[in-house]
Amino acid sequence: MLTDSYLHVSAVVQCLVVASVIGVVVGILVYRSPIGSAAATALSSVILTVPSFALLGVLIPIVGLGVAPSVIALVLYSLLPIIRNTIIGLSSVDPAVTDAARGIGMNRLRILGRIELPLAWPSILSGIRVSAQMAMGILAIAAYAKGPGLGNLIFSGLARVGSPTAVPQALTGTVLIVILALILDGILLAIGKLTTPKGIR
Template identity: 55%
Template sequence: MLDFIGSRFDQILFSGWQHFSLVVQCLVLATLLAVAVAAAVYRNNTLTSIANSVSAIGLTIPSFALIGLMIAPIGFGVTPAVIVVTFFATLPVLRNAVVGLSGVAPSVVESARGIGMSRFRTLVQVELPLAWPIILNGIRVSAQMVMGIAAVAAYSLGPGLGSFIFSGLSRIGGANSLESVWTGVLGIVFLALILDFLLVGLGRLTTPRGIRV
């Protein structure tokens, strides 16, 4: 195992960086999309219910099947990987964003409106900061989930450590096949731990001191 890693260290490092970069960029895009949708629907019970249903049903879609469906119209490469990872990353964040914004006390919103703040300013300066810890929990869950889904995206020749897993599985029983699989799996676990650590630090830096748990 150590010989395998040592002989391919540069390749593993580059694939690991691609994997991490793919997940982080998709996570940022997913967070922006999820918060925008949540901000548009959370005041309406019907739309909130629809958003929650979409986020729940979306998670039941097999990621491998969705990758396969993306290949036909889009082709192989980075694009289907980005679409699938962003789609799955959006779902937990959307649910938590709706819950977080809906949970802000109406009295707080009314007080902000009472001192002359516009609806948009109240959302940005009052409601989103108060909902941020819950949204961040959704981001952390999403990050761990899509770290594995990004590996599945290697089926469409997407970037990342998933290539080691598929390469090893395609020649199982051959030389270095298990080492290749284990390298991909352990690398993804390691990246997931790093990303979660960074998100915890982000939470400490961005959560207002008065509402920290």
């Protein structure tokens, strides 16, 4: 149980890191283009509408069972909130602030790194938190593809329906996922407080 809990959190965190890098980069590339922003949001929305079992069923013949389909599915499902919130956060930066930065000689990359991204960070982090909660639940379904985590405990219990330990085992896995999701959200919230400038909070 402890091993499954560790693997569950570890897989979610690693997939979140990958999804955050991809999502923020995509958001940076498209936020100035209404067409690009709409296309990126629409594409990631379409991915999110695909049922988990269906996506895993498509991935299994391509990458096999185990960690690979689980990681790919989690990263794909985590993209929408991060991309959308990155676009919203960057688009919400007051043009007067960036104009002032240009006026003192800052180039485009410095403005992005020192002004726009810090101001957009609370919005980006909100997207990451939403993705974290979704990934926690979706990873349980990845046990269907022999993925890591507490989904194995749930599926194992459901496979023995009728025995005295079946329901308690499935419930234990479910409750642990909820608890771990709340703990991870608390950690992300604390990270947000530590990394957000006081003037933006």
